[in-house]
Amino acid sequence: xxxxxxxxxxxxxxxxxxxxxxxxxxxxxxxxxxxxxxxxxxxxxxxxxxxxxxxxxxxxxxxxxxxxxxxxxxxxxxxxxxxxxxxxxxxxxxxxxxxxxxxxxxxxxxxxxxxxxxxxxxxxxxxxxxxxxxxxxxxxxxxxxxxxxxxxxxxxxxxxxxxxxxxxxxxxxxxxxxxxxxxxxxxxxxxxxxxxxxx
Amino acid sequence: xxxxxxxxxxxxxxxxxxxxxxxxxxxxxxxxxxxxxxxxxxxxxxxxxxxxxxxxxxxxxxxxxxxxxxxxxxxxxxxxxxxxxxxxxxxxxxxxxxxxxxxxxxxxxxxxxxxxxxxxxxxxxxxxxxxxxxxxxxxxxxxxxxxxxxxxxxxxxxxxxxxxxxxxxxxxxxxxxxxxxxxxxxxxxxxxxxxxxxx
Numbered sequence: 001x002x003x004x005x006x007x008x009x010x011x012x013x014x015x016x017x018x019x020x021x022x023x024x025x026x027x028x029x030x031x032x033x034x035x036x037x038x039x040x041x042x043x044x045x046x047x048x049x050x051x052x053x054x055x056x057x058x059x060x061x062x063x064x065x066x067x068x069x070x071x072x073x074x075x076x077x078x079x080x081x082x083x084x085x086x087x088x089x090x091x092x093x094x095x096x097x098x099x100x101x102x103x104x105x106x107x108x109x110x111x112x113x114x115x116x117x118x119x120x121x122x123x124x125x126x127x128x129x130x131x132x133x134x135x136x137x138x139x140x141x142x143x144x145x146x147x148x149x150x151x152x153x154x155x156x157x158x159x160x161x162x163x164x165x166x167x168x169x170x171x172x173x174x175x176x177x178x179x180x181x182x183x184x185x186x187x188x189x190x191x192x193x194x195x196x197x198x199x
Numbered sequence: 200x201x202x203x204x205x206x207x208x209x210x211x212x213x214x215x216x217x218x219x220x221x222x223x224x225x226x227x228x229x230x231x232x233x234x235x236x237x238x239x240x241x242x243x244x245x246x247x248x249x250x251x252x253x254x255x256x257x258x259x260x261x262x263x264x265x266x267x268x269x270x271x272x273x274x275x276x277x278x279x280x281x282x283x284x285x286x287x288x289x290x291x292x293x294x295x296x297x298x299x300x301x302x303x304x305x306x307x308x309x310x311x312x313x314x315x316x317x318x319x320x321x322x323x324x325x326x327x328x329x330x331x332x333x334x335x336x337x338x339x340x341x342x343x344x345x346x347x348x349x350x351x352x353x354x355x356x357x358x359x360x361x362x363x364x365x366x367x368x369x370x371x372x373x374x375x376x377x378x379x380x381x382x383x384x385x386x387x388x389x390x391x392x393x394x395x396x397x398x
Contacts, residue, residue: 001270001273001274002270003270003271003291003292003295004263004270004292005253005254005263005264005265006265007246007249007250007253007254007265008250008254008263010246011243011246011247011250014239014242014243014246015243017239017243018228018231018232018243019227019228019231020224020227025219027289027292028218028219028289029217029218030250031287031288031289032217032218033217033247033250034250034251034254034263034288035287038250038251040213040216041247041248041250041251042247042248042251043213044210044213044214044216044217044244044247045243045244045245045246045247045248045249045250046244046248047206047209047210047213047244048210048232048240048241048243048244048247049240049241049244049245049248050206051206051207051210051229051232051233051237051240051244052233052237052240052241054204054206055204055206055207055233064203064204064207064233065204066204066205066206071200071201071202071203072202074200075200088230088234089230089233090226090227090230092202093202093203093226096202
């Protein structure tokens with residue numbers, strides 16, 4: 001007979017599949033759920049079980065939606081001439097938080113990474129090219145992450161979209177707001193110099 | 200119309216109720232669940248929903264059980280003359296991992312903490328006194344945490360159980376195995392000196 005009932009072992013295993021949650025944390029979370037009232041644990045369980053039934057990718061931009069189109073694509077005040085290309089749905093949330101962008105989005109679903117077997121066909125690049133080729137779109141802002149994969153993806157998209165006759169731009173690199181120059185890494189400082197502007 | 204569908208907001212809220220999971224991590228986990236296949240999210244959901252139906256506290260020691268008694272209480276090879284008192288179910292797992300203890304347990308459900316409104320009546324102390332008063336029990340080993348609340352609880356239990364005519368002992372304090380003396384805190388070193396033994 002195992003020390004801990006199988007229902008708990010199963011919960012520990014499933015918690016441990018989440019990113020950033022190791023075996024120790026998974027065990028701590030499972031035992032925490034045991035101590036909390038059943039309603040709370042069941043509410044989290046229900047939210048997880050309903051997630052994929054109630055939510056799907058937006059048919060146009062692949063952000064998340066509870067209908068056919070997401071909140072942004074179905075907002076008539078957004079400017080359809082501007083497309084912002086991001087890797088993940090969470091990046092849309094980050095850009096929206098800035099309040100700086102009033103166009104539409106395109107969620108690629110990741111970045112090019114040949115080492116992980118992610119080529120152009122694994123991302124929603126064909127869909128992006130189709131959208132960029134319409135007369136409506138004037139500028140595509142590439143907002144992939146400022147890391148190796150994100151830069152490679154940005155470069156690749158720049159090449160591909162040049163043919164579509166749209167302006168392709170990339171988010172600026174430089175010092176993050178509120179940061180300390182003293183603690184910035186060399187590449188960030190080098191890019192901040194390269195991108196310096198007249199005051 | 201909110202940016203993110205309500206099903207996701209709900210999941211973020213519920214993840215955020217777990218200990219050690221802040222709003223940012225909760226959001227990251229929820230968006231991760233969106234990207235994984237529906238089966239995985241549903242498996243975690245089902246494990247959470249079934250938890251409280253399939254598992255309850257052991258009727259004797261309050262460790263976790265899927266029947267009336269836990270795996271330890273229903274093992275005839277365990278010595279019923281020895282009781283180890285711990286704060287939480289997870290502490291039983293830690294003591295079992297050491298392989299050092301062959302008796303039975305008693306899970307208090309916390310430690311005395313007047314500041315948080317946890318007095319003797321909020322813990323399973325009356326149940327412990329009843330168990331300790333039986334002829335069968337010879338020694339009660341108090342294994343509450345070596346922090347302020349755990350020490351206060353150990354002291355309180357020592358006083359209460361003296362009346363029951365059993366030997367009451369406390370786990371040794373000292374240097375943790377594999378640690379560096381150089382990095383040990385003053386209290387740990389002081390206790391290691393106080394508890395030194397002949398070689």
